Amino acid sequence: MSESTTPAAGARIVLKDVTKTYPGQVIPAVESFSMDIAPGELIMFVGPSGCGKTTTMKMINRIIEPSSGSITIDGEDVLSLNPNELRRRIGYVIQQIGLFPHMTIAENISVVPKLLGWDKKRTRDRVEELLAVVELDPKTFASRYPRQLSGGQQQRVGVARALAADPPVMLMDEPFGATDPITREKLQSEFLRLQEKLSKTIVFVTHDFDEAVRLGDRIAVLSERSQIEQFDTPANILANPANDYVSQFVGHGAALKRLGLIPVGHAALGPAGGQTAMTIGVDDSLRDALDALVLSGGLPVSVLDRNGSSVGTIDIERISAVLGAEILPPALAGGVRP
Numbered sequence: 250m251s252e253s254t255t256p257a258a259g260a261r262i263v264l265k266d267v268t269k270t271y272p273g274q275v276i277p278a279v280e281s282f283s284m285d286i287a288p289g290e291l292i293m294f295v296g297p298s299g300c301g302k303t304t305t306m307k308m309i310n311r312i313i314e315p316s317s318g319s320i321t322i323d324g325e326d327v328l329s330l331n332p333n334e335l336r337r338r339i340g341y342v343i344q345q346i347g348l349f350p351h352m353t354i355a356e357n358i359s360v361v362p363k364l365l366g367w368d369k370k371r372t373r374d375r376v377e378e379l380l381a382v383v384e385l386d387p388k389t390f391a392s393r394y395p396r397q398l399s400g401g402q403q404q405r406v407g408v409a410r411a412l413a414a415d416p417p418v419m420l421m422d423e424p425f426g427a428t429d430p431i432t433r434e435k436l437q438s439e440f441l442r443l444q445e446k447l448s449k450t451i452v453f454v455t456h457d458f459d460e461a462v463r464l465g466d467r468i469a470v471l472s473e474r475s476q477i478e479q480f481d482t483p484a485n486i487l488a489n490p491a492n493d494y495v496s497q498f499v500g501h502g503a504a505l506k507r508l509g510l511i512p513v514g515h516a517a518l519g520p521a522g523g524q525t526a527m528t529i530g531v532d533d534s535l536r537d538a539l540d541a542l543v544l545s546g547g548l549p550v551s552v553l554d555r556n557g558s559s560v561g562t563i564d565i566e567r568i569s570a571v572l573g574a575e576i577l578p579p580a581l582a583g584g585v586r587p
């Protein structure tokens with residue numbers, strides 16, 4: 250991701266005043282959409298159904314032609330590129346997976362390499378490599394048909410197919426939408442691990458704000474006509490929602506969501522030793538620390554470094570302090586409390 254030390258392999262995407270009015274409609278589906286996406290950035294689009302997320306995304310790879318405005322990838326006008334070239338540069342995971350039912354998994358993943366005229370061996374090797382990347386054993390899965398896979402496995406094939414020609418840009422339209430919460434969580438962490446290695450420029454659509462917080466470098470909260478209500482890092486949006494619309498999207502538990510983004514090591518820890526009931530690692534999140542505190546009945550939790558040595562303790566006040574909350578210890582709150 251943008252903060253990682255690996256060189257960014259992605260491309261810069263710039264949209265300027267992009268508008269799409271579908272034929273026969275008066276109100277545009279997307280109106281004057283502008284965004285500058287840095288190479289290697291993972292951008293999340295969140296917004297309600299019908300607000301224009303898919304339309305905005307499909308204009309980037311020209312499945313839909315903009316009515317006006319410009320889109321460039323690394324400075325090149327998307328409209329001037331030939332479609333094959335564009336497909337090589339942009340991997341696309343469509344909404345609802347969209348594997349071809351009559352093709353095997355291997356054939357599904359080979360669609361773009363075939364379009365690009367790769368020979369059989371190169372294509373076969375790539376399919377095996379990609380299936381391994383998404384943790385599906387090629388021997389088991391390559392010759393199966395999509396209906397013989399679970400929903401989560403199909404979504405992984407969708408991701409593998411989009412990665413086939415190693416594109417610098419990936420467009421992913423609710424790629425994990427069809428999975429249960431546990432599979433989704435697993436796919437998300439696999440995806441983050443993968444992106445750390447690949448550093449692609451990714452536009453990722455989701456309905457799920459928590460998914461946006463977990464995955465995104467920046468989140469665009471969109472309303473009708475793909476209007477950008479706020480475009481910022483997850484931490485900034487959670488701390489300072491721009492307006493009521495964004496607050497509504499953030500939903501309940503904004504403080505907990507923020508804690509989920511912050512490692513325990515960021516808190517000012519109390520001295521090691523004393524009475525503690527539970528332990529937590531410095532790299533775990535403050536949300537996990539809070540969980541441990543609740544389970545320990547409020548006793549401070551001992552914080553361990555990567556070697557398992559205690560480096561301090563954490564309690565509720567120290568967690569609140571990270572969020573800038575001024576919570577007075579009960580002893581000082583005096584008459585305020587019953």
Ligand SMILES: Nc1ncnc2c1ncn2[C@@H]1O[C@H](COP(=O)(O)OP(=O)(O)OP(=O)(O)O)[C@@H](O)[C@H]1O
Binds near residue numbers: 274297298305
């Ligand atoms: N081919 C089309 N012709 C006319 N109108 C369309 C077409 N495709 C989409 N629309 C309209 O454009 C608007 C935006 O649709 P879009 O698919 O971009 O929304 P979305 O944000 O992706 O929604 P969802 O979250 O449900 O996938 C909607 O009002 C939709 O009805």
Ligand SMILES: [Mg+2]
Binds near residue numbers: 302303304344422
């Ligand atoms: Mg959509």
